[in-house]
Amino acid sequence: MYQDFFRLSESPFAIVPNPKFYFLSERHKEALSHVLSGIEDGGGLALLTGEVGTGKTTTMKALLERMPEQSQVATILNPSVSVLELMQTLCDEMGIEYARDDGFKPLNDAISAKLHDNDQQGIQTILLVDEAQHLMPDVLEQLRLLTNIETSQRKLLKVILIGQPELQEMLRQQHLRQLAQRITARYHLMPLTAQEVRQYILHRLSCADRLDPLFDDGAFKVIARDSGGIPRLINLVCDQSLKMAHRDSKQRITAKIATKASKEVLHWQSVSSHSERHGFMRYWPVYLGAIGGAALLAVAIRWGLDGNTSPAPTVANINTAPQVQTERVPAPTVK
Known part of the structure; x- marks a missing residue:
């Protein structure tokens, strides 16, 4: 799709394990x-x-x-x-x-x-x-x-x-x-280091007959960070970056393009952790209230176990529900 545009003899980031592109880190x-x-x-x-x-x-x-x-x-x-x-x-x-x-x-x-x-x-x-x-x-x-x-x-x-x-x-x-x-x-x-990620990308490009620069320094950093140094993920991000640059007639892969490509192809990796963080931030007042209530209850129980009959002012306000007044009904007399 983009080989002619970037003067590549073949796709350099296919995920098929081709020994021609094997990078010996x-x-x-x-x-x-x-x-x-x-x-x-x-x-x-x-x-x-x-x-x-x-x-x-x-x-x-x-x-x-x-x-x-x-x-x-x-x-x-x-x-x-x-x-x-x-x-x-x-x-x-x-x-x-x-x-x-x-x-x-x-x-x-x-x-x-x-x-x-x-x-x-x-x-x-x-x-x-x-x-x-x-x-x-x-x-x-x-x-x-x-x-x-x-x-x-x-x-x-x-x-x-x-x-x-x-x-x-x-x-x-x-x-x-x-x-x-x-x-x-x-x-x-183990995954590749940031420097090895750069070498890996340049190596695969050279195997596809592209010797002059194609990725900016910022793009290398983004890809190394977001891929975690996993070669298969590097391939996915690089391939998507080339597709996006070709679509927009861009001759260089910038950090902006790499970031957008990374979000498109790797979003599934962080869905769970992102949801957990978002959920905690949304409901942190509830969590904090529950923790505080549990702490006050523990103080009240300890106070009672110690035999101290004087009221604990901070615990007395735990139950804020209104008290319902009931009328006393005399018990019937058994004859």
Whole structure:
């Protein structure tokens, strides 16, 4: 839509994880290093976690490009599978023939034979599991058992689990402690810093063949602040900023444009907190009155417990309702 207007060869801020636009921040470099080292030297399990939009899937694609030459990589992108389906998927990914009615043992034996055959040929077998927080506990346990296939020097199946922070919570459960102990490398992706946000935007623009300035300094600051350094949110704000600037025939993205774009695409993020703040400010007199009344009542109760019969002047006015005068009716005489 706006590529020709801004002299871009393609859209630089699409949210599709394109390795061409992959930005190696210091955090992402560390992530790649940790994960790759975790499956070397005999290690069997590595863990990469991060909040939504921090670039885990893109990191996985970068990992695929950096795998050793002599390696066979199997990927599981939809981890909502049973144990049997996991074994079948592994066979599919590794090119193992099997019958659809094969049970667990034939599948396990076929996978074990393939792993040993790869090892004899000097081929490293690696399994990448994306969105691993959706794995069922019994499937996670089966992955641990598969990493038990080994020689005296190394594991024959290396597993990399990639997922959201909930995956860390899962692995803290008592019944998964054996799996957690097998993890030789862990890394949690953090959001980009303000300086990295600037570098990230410039990098993606250069990948789309735009080398001269397009965003003002103020725009960089707005995007870094409002996105929280989350790459996916940065992409959303930048893409919307370009659309708005193109619509208004503006050649530069200013702080004003970035602010408006941010409000349009990120408003859903702050709806809850904004509503809570607004509600408190609106009803603070009610809250204050309730707190004050509770405090006075507590004083009155304490006064009574202490046995002091003299009236408390501040408590006496709590009940301000008018007193209703009633006429005394004599009780009937029983004859």
